[in-house]
Structure formats: C-alpha cells, structure tokens
Amino acid sequence: AQSVAQPEDQVNVAEGNPLTVKCTYSVSGNPYLFWYVQYPNRGLQFLLKYITGDNLVKGSYGFEAEFNKSQTSFHLKKPSALVSDSALYFCAVRDPLSEAGNNRKLIWGLGTSLAVNP
Amino acid sequence: DTGVSQDPRHKITKRGQNVTFRCDPISEHNRLYWYRQTLGQGPEFLTYFQNEAQLEKSRLLSDRFSAERPKGSFSTLEIQRTEQGDSAMYLCASSLGIQGRGNTIYFGEGSWLTVV
Numbered sequence: 001a002q003s004v005a006q007p008e009d010q011v012n013v014a015e016g017n018p019l020t021v022k023c024t025y026s027v028s029g030n031p032y033l034f035w036y037v038q039y040p041n042r043g044l045q046f047l048l049k050y051i052t053g054d055n056l057v058k059g060s061y062g063f064e065a066e067f068n069k070s071q072t073s074f075h076l077k078k079p080s081a082l083v084s085d086s087a088l089y090f091c092a093v094r095d096p097l098s099e100a101g102n103n104r105k106l107i108w109g110l111g112t113s114l115a116v117n118p
Numbered sequence: 119d120t121g122v123s124q125d126p127r128h129k130i131t132k133r134g135q136n137v138t139f140r141c142d143p144i145s146e147h148n149r150l151y152w153y154r155q156t157l158g159q160g161p162e163f164l165t166y167f168q169n170e171a172q173l174e175k176s177r178l179l180s181d182r183f184s185a186e187r188p189k190g191s192f193s194t195l196e197i198q199r200t201e202q203g204d205s206a207m208y209l210c211a212s213s214l215g216i217q218g219r220g221n222t223i224y225f226g227e228g229s230w231l232t233v234v
C-alpha cells in the first residue's frame with residue numbers, strides 16, 4: 001500500500017543553522033514526490049517536486065530536497081534556516097502507475113512543525 | 119493575483135444550517151479539487167473535477183455534501199444540515215491536466231468552517 005511517513009512531529013533549529021525535515025515513502029512504482037508548506041491559518045504552498053531526473057531538486061525560498069531511491073526518502077533541506085521558515089511542512093507522494101493522469105490520489109504525510117529560533 | 123481564490127475565508131454557522139463555499143481556480147487549470155483539513159492532519163481528498171465533470175467523490179463526502187463546477191471554471195461546495203463534525207478548513211486546489219507530468223496542485227487559502 002502507498003504511504004508517506006514524516007517521522008518527526010516537530011523540528012527545532014536555530015536561525016542560521018541548516019535544517020532537515022524528513023520524509024519516507026512507500027509506493028509500488030517510481031514515485032512523484034512533493035513538499036508543501038503551510039503557515040498558520042493559510043492554505044498549502046507548493047515548495048518543490050521530484051518527478052524524474054536529478055535527485056537533488058531545488059525549490060522555492062531556498063529549499064531543496066534529495067530523492068534517495070534506495071532509502072525511499074525525500075528529505076527537505078535548507079542550508080541556513082530563517083525564523084520566517086517556521087511553519088508546518090507536508091510531504092506527499094503519488095504512484096504514477098495508479099490512477100494515471102491526476103493527483104487526486106496524492107498520499108499526504110501528517111506534517112512536521114518546524115520552529116526556527118532566533 | 120492569479121492564484122486559487124476561495125470565499126469566504128471564514129464562516130461560523132449554527133448546526134443544521136447550510137453553507138456554501140466558492141472556489142475560483144487558476145484560469146488555465148482544467149482540474150479542480152476539494153480537500154478537507156483538520157488540525158494536526160494533512161489534507162483529505164473530497165472530490166475532483168476535470169472541466170465540468172465531477173469524476174470522483176471520496177467516501178468522506180456524505181450525502182449532505184455536494185460540489186458543482188457548472189461551466190468548468192469556478193466551483194461551489196455546499197454542506198447541508200451542518201454538524202459540528204463538519205468544522206474544518208476546506209481547501210480548494212487546481213492543476214493542469216497533462217498526463218504523465220506529475221502536475222503540481224496549487225491550493226487556495228482555504229475556507230474555515232466553524233459549526234456551533
């Protein structure tokens with residue numbers, strides 16, 4: 001069965017330090033992987049996605065993520081955290097072999113709350 | 119602003135009343151989605167349109183819920199006889215329907231519903 005796990009409910013990091021938000025997945029085929037960020041009382045904003053190609057994907061606001069097929073992971077990273085990065089981060093996955101052609105079957109993680117301390 | 123817009127942003131209603139939310143997707147997007155999100159959870163899929171056709175409804179969508187997209191542009195989500203358990207944020211999203219491209223879903227700001 002397809003699934004996404006975000007093993008950490010909360011991540012705390014000091015401003016200026018690198019941050020990592022973890023995501024692991026389970027799909028039967030090659031996954032499409034997405035990261036979204038949600039600020040309080042706001043909708044979800046797209047950060048980046050992996051479909052194919054380079055394993056290192058660069059996205060908005062200086063974030064990047066590395067697709068690791070052997071470890072079935074897609075961790076979100078940023079070299080230097082900002083206080084304004086504090087938000088809820090969601091990882092999502094879709095198996096392109098299932099329900100081809102749309103994203104209604106995106107499987108979502110439960111989210112990781114990132115707190116960046118000044 | 120050319121993003122997904124939702125209205126109203128907040129709605130407080132008494133139990134038993136009907137509420138309607140509106141979503142205007144990104145103009146060139148032919149796919150439109152409704153999700154529901156409660157605190158501490160990720161989005162839960164409710165329903166999906168391709169143009170004006172409603173192609174799938176989640177089992178989460180009881181008979182009290184109905185969604186329309188009459189001209190393939192904006193969509194409405196109506197909840198009849200609201201219950202306290204309906205309190206949540208209702209998210210609309212849209213995407214381009216290009217098969218095999220892992221189309222990105224873009225979300226609106228959400229509509230918060232509180233049923234008292």
